[in-house]
Amino acid sequence: MNSKAKAVVYWVVLFVVAALIWAVSQNKPNLTKATYSQFLQQVQAGQVSNATIEAEQTGVNPVMYSMKDGSQARSVLPGDYRDALAAMREKMVNIEIQDASAQWIRVFLNASPFLVLVGFWLFMMNRMKATPAAK
Numbered sequence: 001m002n003s004k005a006k007a008v009v010y011w012v013v014l015f016v017v018a019a020l021i022w023a024v025s026q027n028k029p030n031l032t033k034a035t036y037s038q039f040l041q042q043v044q045a046g047q048v049s050n051a052t053i054e055a056e057q058t059g060v061n062p063v064m065y066s067m068k069d070g071s072q073a074r075s076v077l078p079g080d081y082r083d084a085l086a087a088m089r090e091k092m093v094n095i096e097i098q099d100a101s102a103q104w105i106r107v108f109l110n111a112s113p114f115l116v117l118v119g120f121w122l123f124m125m126n127r128m129k130a131t132p133a134a135k
Helices: 005-027 036-042 082-090 100-130
Strands: 048-055 061-067 074-075 096-101
Touching: 005 036, 005 100, 036 048, 036 061, 036 082, 082 096
Parallel strands: 048 096
Antiparallel strands: 048 061, 061 074
16 A cells, blocks of 8 residues: 555544544533522422432532433532532432542543544554655
8 A cells, every 4th residue: 555545544534533523522411500509499499300419529519410301400519518418308309429539430431532543643653654655
């Protein structure tokens, strides 16, 4: 295979991988953002059915929740979220608490298409450098 054909194959594969990465990134659900106060108001009004809290060691705790009408939203809870937890228990909200330290696996899985792209690019650059240029 000559160098022009290799270059064409390289750019076609690069374009396809970039298109796949873009398609995957566009497929994420677009959750509405709510403030902590709005979240508490929705809980106290009995509109929230499920809540998933990612428990952090320090700082804020992300929460993704589902409303009884089927819509989903996300918010953050303060480090001490006992008040929110009490309000959710009072309104019989289904609560799931996840360990945020296990989220590194998700980060790695989300980064894997990029890592594959970088690996392919390094492989192709190594192959192109190893092949002498045609005169």
